Amino acid sequence: MKKNDTFELKITDIGADGEGIGRAEGFTWFVKDAIPGDTVEAAAMKIKKTYGFARLKRVIEPSQQRVNSQCPIAGPCGGCSLQSMNYAAQLSFKQKKVRDCIERIGDLKASTVDDISQAGEGVIPVLPVIGMDEPWRYRNKAQLPVGYDKSGRMVAGFYAGRTHSIIPQSDCLITFPENAAITRIILDFCEKNGISAYDEAGHTGLLRHILLRKGFTSGQIMVCLVINGDSFPKAELLAKELKAAQPGVTTVVININRERTNVILGRDCRTVYGPGYITDNIGELSFRIDAMSFFQVNPVQTLKLYSKALEFAGLTGSETVWDLYCGAGTISLFLAKNAASVRGVEIIPEAVEKARENARANGVDNAVFYAGRAEEVVPRIFEEEHCHADVIVVDPPRKGCDGLLLQTMAKMEPERIAYVSCDPATLARDLKILKELGYDALKVQPVDMFPQTPGVETVCLLSNTQRPKKESYITLDVEMEDYYRIKNEGKNSTT
Ligand SMILES: C[S@@+](CC[C@H](N)C(=O)[O-])C[C@H]1O[C@@H](n2cnc3c(N)ncnc32)[C@H](O)[C@@H]1O
Known part of the structure; x- marks a missing residue:
């Protein structure tokens, strides 16, 4: 077997990152986007002594757990790598993943059970x-890097898996729905007003990231523009446009990050509009959330x-x-x-x-x-x-x-x-x-x-x-x- 050879593979297991696992030609193969029960055509990418990584070329016979991916950029983005698996199968994968870690890393006896009475003596x-009734649109936060596409158009989206090239995304299906329209307004405003996107290689350009947060119980939305500079031209006008188009926007802030770094936010935040934070409730408790706050997503x-x-x-x-x-x-x-x-x-x-x-x-x-x-x-x-x-x-x-x-x-x-x-x-x-x-x-x-x-x-x-x-x-x-x-x-x- 050598690189790019193609072969048929039955996927029988799943790895900790959700990659399909199968055995063929004396090797254990790890195949991204393949799920247990699939029979696939795979192409060898990296071959080690006893195992290898292969690319999914085609699903020959789909698993019963397989569903159509809902996101148009599921493959290149790679963020939602389990979306071609039905939700019940995702939950059972996660239960087993926790059990496996406790057994293999913790060196303790553990077992997946429906209730604790089923576990034997000394078995964890x-x-x-505990899953969701609606397992989409659940995130209260979106962080989109800004850059240019090949034709020179300003885009915001997601990094293609393990790279820093941006895949433009008009909507992200695990984030709240307003994120697409708000991002579009910001990009159009920048194009109209000659505001540049950040270029990582040269450490030039202004707008680095768009960070959006929403309070699900309050409905309040924060827009945070992360910039490589001291000010954002006509920021008040942009805030006005955002507010007019999206009444949920209750605050707009600028975050200054002039460092050459992968860290998204700098330490300095300036409020352009509203209080500089949103509020949200968890149960009966209410919390103030600003651009820097850690808050479960x-x-x-x-x-x-x-x-x-x-x-x-x-x-x-x-x-x-x-x-x-x-x-x-x-x-x-x-x-x-x-x-x-x-x-x-x-x-x-x-x-x-x-x-x-x-x-x-x-x-x-x-x-x-x-x-x-x-x-x-x-x-x-x-x-x-x-x-x-x-x-x-x-x-x-x-x-x-x-x-x-x-x-x-x-x-x-x-x-x-x-x-x-x-x-x-x-x-x-x-x-x-x-x-x-x-x-x-x-x-x-x-x-x-x-x-x-x-x-x-x-x-x-x-x-x-x-x-x-x-x-x-x-x-x-x-x-x-x-x-x-x-x-x-x-x-x-x-x-
Ligand atoms: C997973 S978050 C949990 C936060 C909080 N319990 C919640 O649910 O919102 C982990 C927290 O640990 C903090 N942290 C990281 N290292 C720490 C350390 N050595 N000592 C204390 N806190 C630390 C982080 O700043 C972060 O707020």
Whole structure:
């Protein structure tokens, strides 16, 4: 077998990123856009010793799970790589993906079940994924890079998978519908007024990105223009045009980003029109969201996710709760209504400030927030106060929790830990560490925050069913040091 050879392949499995897997000619093949049950004609692209990557040339016999892709640029964009699979199959793929991570990476026994009574002794039950009734148009945020197409026309859209060339997109079917019309108005305004698009290679031109956010319950829309300059010509006039055409637009802001960087937003934001933020509700709580705020992108599922975290926290009103990696305090405020007190920790000072504002705006007076790295702030406070936590909620970024933080959490002896994760691989690694620290995963509830994509969010309940006695923490600390030393040595040897 050599590059570009074509062959027939039956797809029998699916990889973590949603790619189809099949076996032929003594190799395991990974084929993007192929799904289990398909028989396909594939062309070899990259061939390794025992496996290879192939391009889908043609579906010979479609899988029963196959549906027509709804998005006209599904292939080149690649963002919604599961859209040719029916939604029920997507959910079952995600449930298995979480189970596989826990078994392979966490080295723990796990099983997919319909309810926890089906899991055997010592087996972690992974429950069916909580899905959406309508798994399209769910995103409250769109970020579109701006550039030029081959004919020199200004375009906004999406980067073609793993490249920086922009595929123009008039509409994105997972984002709120107004995004297409608003983007068109901005591009037409720029063309009419001689406003240039940013050119990454030369670091020239003005408009870099269009960032749109919508409050699904309030209906308010924010337009943010990210520019490589100090001002945007006739910005007030553009705001007027946007407002006239789209009454939902309640604020327009300019974000200055003059750096040569892939990071979309710069630090400086200027309001052109409206208050500079939108508001939105999750359940009974209301939140202010500006261009920089971290706010979950799927508000319908966020309510289900936070409600699960709250259920797993098992609060009665008397508990001391910690919310680590708390962002703008969204989960903290959910918890505070049902607990004696909540202490939130977050690395971004502006988010902490927002968490305090959100607490005030929602009449929550039993939550305090600390700015800093959770792995520094929590051990320091524990050293000073020897404080106990009844419940700890963690919601870390993709890289998961810091090891020192996990150790300190165990020392705080919470009865329950609710671990919210956006990456099942790092969740699995941390479940293994927490088990060594005395905390068993009792149940795992995935929630589909990102339909049509391979992403999956998970809430896991842990309890200290076999917590080691206090004195054994000292040995454990040494073991953990070894664990991280070995892990880091492993990392260095591969770089
Ligand atoms: C997945 S978000 C969760 C935010 C919040 N719980 C929510 O649902 O809106 C992870 C948060 O962790 C913060 N973060 C990242 N590294 C951190 C660290 N070392 N210590 C504390 N917070 C951190 C990020 O700024 C981000 O706000």
